[in-house]
Ligand code: HEM
């Protein structure tokens with residue numbers, strides 16, 4: 014996995030010391046809150062409802078056992094024994110004290126971790142397919158490209174003060190596991206007709222108040238040209254992005270007000286200028302140097318075996334294990350969605366337990382997924398029963414990956430200062446309602462995603478069923494959206510109508526799901542049935558008695 | 565209208581409530597203002613604590629029937645509703 018070079022290590026050390034000094038000055042009163050706030054945000058430190066919250070970057074979601082142990086240690090020593098994985102493949106601690114944060118950053122630096130670029134109007138932590146390097150359907154590992162972008166963007170002075178934050182994702186498979194089209198920009202590694210590998214570049218996606226799907230601005234960007242091309246996009250954005258209005262400052266607004274044709278032209282024009290001026294080409298050697306850091310572990314020569322299908326193990330394998338590109342290996346998803354638990358939360362003992370499991374089974378890395386789960390990318394198939402047994406003991410063997418109880422959920426009003434409504438308790442109630450595994454498996458792939466406010470941290474626009482918490486005169490209400498997707502068949506969910514009360518929303522979801530079970534044709538997922546039939550049949554049942562009461 | 569005054573402590577971010585010229589940690593112990601002028605005066609006094617870098621973000625919120633009107637303040641006063649073992653509510657048991 015990627016190791017810091019000298020430069021990175023020094024940079025992180027310096028930033029930590031710089032922040033230590035800034036915290037000291039703040040506590041002594043030499044900096045006011047107005048002066049200090051942007052500095053703390055640059056280091057991933059927010060002030061939430063109950064306390065500060067520290068957001069730690071996990072580039073492309075890749076972590077080692079050593080890093081897991083360090084996170085466990087920090088959770089115990091400086092927090093309340095647990096952390097939270099987010100939809101941006103980051104980890105958040107909910108209770109750190111300001112005075113301790115410099116020490117936490119120092120601890121993180123010892124395992125090559127930091128909180129830089131987790132906040133502010135910069136190019137944020139680059140995300141990638143969480144099956145990178147393992148997926149049977151990938152062209153190549155997307156992480157070297159993500160890393161290249163990270164290095165290029167980390168310190169680029171031109172990009173530290175963008176009109177607004179900028180999020181980039183990279184994938185290399187046909188199946189989109191990284192919500193590509195919901196990113197400000199995205200790179201899809203593709204092969205052209207001649208079989209050459211290059212990049213399809215997307216721009217203009219985003220969620221929040223005004224959701225948009227990105228579109229293609231570069232059909233096939235040659236490998237050495239990537240950074241030049243991205244630079245062209247950033248320049249168009251920097252020059253034309255709306256700095257006057259926070260709500261209109263994201264590139265999605267620019268991209269969709271200019272339109273696809275005009276945006277393409279401007280980017281190409283800028284790219285030509287960059288080229289003419291002599292531009293940053295990434296030599297093959299440099300790309301190879303970075304790629305070497307992501308070299309796969311030395312796979313043993315194994316053959317695929319029939320996997321167990323019986324009992325709890327069989328169930329877990331059927332739902333949580335995906336095919337690997339290497340014979341005899343498998344990808345295992347560790348669900349962080351126990352029925353009735355807090356989606357994405359993990360405690361210190363579990364972090365340590367997973368680290369131990371990794372060491373014992375020779376697993377050098379683990380991934381955090383944007384679906385708030387963990388992924389063991391390279392498990393020997395023959396180890397699956399033992400890995401499952403270990404996970405069971407740790408309370409991490411919930412066999413629900415991709416099913417209706419595998420809910421993406423933001424912290425909402427239980428933690429978040431910006432929230433309008435709670436989201437976690439609703440996710441918990443839905444999970445309990447659908448706890449029966451047979452019913453879940455019968456329902457099949459159904460992605461519920463929930464946010465506690467319009468900022469959409471919980472991707473509600475992209476849920477097959479999305480739920481958005483709103484505040485109606487001081488009371489929590491929940492809007493239902495249907496038909497969103499963050500996958501290769503991306504779409505933006507449509508709002509059904511008036512919101513549901515806290516005690517109505519779970520019933521509404523239940524009725525919608527039951528309608529699907531009645532209306533579906535063979536092989537149809539919920540999303541397919543919705544796309545075939547539209548909102549009407551679902552809306553007709555969702556409100557149940559309530560609708561009659563309201564009329 | 566009954567109001568209370570809250571802020572976060574600078575050093576660790578913890579939620580604080582105003583009581584007679586200073587801060588306490590729980591809502592139950594805090595001062596209730598039935599008089600808007602008194603509430604505003606407390607808010608002005610709280611700004612001095614901001615200037616002295618002891619708290620951040622002081623503001624008034626409304627109370628009805630002994631409880632904050634907004635869910636947000638109920639949760640701030642207690643802790644996460646999904647983790648009753650944490651936050652101020654945990655100290656009450
Ligand atoms: C609890 C503290 C948090 C705060 C204060 C916060 C704040 C925000 C804000 C203000 C935005 C909208 C920005 C914009 O559209 O320009 C946003 C977007 C986003 N947040 Fe959070 N967030 C928090 C936690 C989280 C968590 C826990 C997750 C993951 C579960 C998350 C994931 C995201 C994502 C994916 C977006 C992108 C939506 C987009 O594309 O516009 N955030 N956040």
Ligand code: SF4
Pocket residue numbers: 423424425426429430431432433464465466467468469470471
């Ligand atoms: S969606 Fe809103 S409530 Fe949820 S974490 Fe983001 S800002 Fe907070």
